[in-house]
Amino acid sequence: LAKTTQPISMDSYEGQEVNITCSHNNIATNDYITWYQQFPSQGPRFIIQGYKTKVTNEVASLFIPADRKSSTLSLPRVSLSDTAVYYCLVGGLYSSASKIIFGSGTRLSIRP
Amino acid sequence: DAGVIQSPRHEVTEMGQEVTLRCKPISGHDYLFWYRQTMMRGLELLIYFNNNVPIDDSGMPEDRFSAKMPNASFSTLKIQPSEPRDSAVYFCASSNRTEDGYTFGSGTRLTVV
Numbered sequence: 265l266a267k268t269t270q271p272i273s274m275d276s277y278e279g280q281e282v283n284i285t286c287s288h289n290n291i292a293t294n295d296y297i298t299w300y301q302q303f304p305s306q307g308p309r310f311i312i313q314g315y316k317t318k319v320t321n322e323v324a325s326l327f328i329p330a331d332r333k334s335s336t337l338s339l340p341r342v343s344l345s346d347t348a349v350y351y352c353l354v355g356g357l358y359s360s361a362s363k364i365i366f367g368s369g370t371r372l373s374i375r376p
Numbered sequence: 377d378a379g380v381i382q383s384p385r386h387e388v389t390e391m392g393q394e395v396t397l398r399c400k401p402i403s404g405h406d407y408l409f410w411y412r413q414t415m416m417r418g419l420e421l422l423i424y425f426n427n428n429v430p431i432d433d434s435g436m437p438e439d440r441f442s443a444k445m446p447n448a449s450f451s452t453l454k455i456q457p458s459e460p461r462d463s464a465v466y467f468c469a470s471s472n473r474t475e476d477g478y479t480f481g482s483g484t485r486l487t488v489v
Binding site: 298300305306307308309310313351365366367368369 | 380411418419420421467469476477478479480481482483
C-alpha cells in the first residue's frame with residue numbers, strides 16, 4: 265500500500281502562499297496523487313490530482329518531481345477560509361480503490 | 377446537480393438498535409463509496425460499489441455492518457445491532473471514470489448511546 269506522510273499542522277497568514285509537501289516513497293507506477301480539503305462537519309472536497317510534473321487549476325497547483333516520491337500542494341494567496349485539513353492520497357484511479365488511504369492530513373490554520 | 381445526498385444528517389440511537397444510513401449518488405456516477413471518520417482512526421473506506429455491485433467490502437468492521445445498492449441512485453449502510461463504538465461520521469462518496477476524484481456527501485453523524 266502506498267503510504268503518505270505529511271506534516272500534522274501548518275500555520276500561515278492571509279495573502280501568503282502555502283506549500284504543503286507530502287512524501288510517498290513507495291508510490292507505484294500507475295498511482296496518481298490526489299489532494300482533498302476538509303472543513304469541519306463537511307465531507308472532503310477534491311482539490312487537484314496529478315501524475316507527474318505540474319498541474320494547475322483555479323484553486324491550487326500540484327508540483328510532482330521526476331521521481332514522484334513526493335508532491336507539493338501550493339495554495340496561492342490564502343485566506344481565512346482556507347483553514348481546513350488537507351489530505352494527500354496516492355493510488356490507482358479506480359482499479360484499487362480499496363488501497364487509496366486517507367492519512368492523518370495536515371491541519372492548516374490561516375491567521376489574519 | 378445537488379451533489380451526493382445523505383440522510384439523515386444526525387442520528388442518535390440506543391445500543392442494540394438497528395440503524396440505516398442512506399445515500400443518493402450523483403447521477404451518472406458509477407462508483408459509490410462508504411467511508412467512516414473518527415478522531416482516532418481518521419477516514420476509513422468501508423466498502424465500494426461499481427455499477428451497483430459490491431467490489432471490495434474488506435473495510436467493513438464486522439458482520440453487524442451491511443451495505444446494499446439496489447439501483448444506481450440509492451445505497452444503504454445498515455448497522456444491526458448498533459454499539460457505542462460505531463459512533464462516527466459516515467460519508468458516502470461517488471465518482472465516475474474521470475480525473476475529478478470523489479464527490480463526498482455531507483455525512484451522517486451517528487451517536488450510539
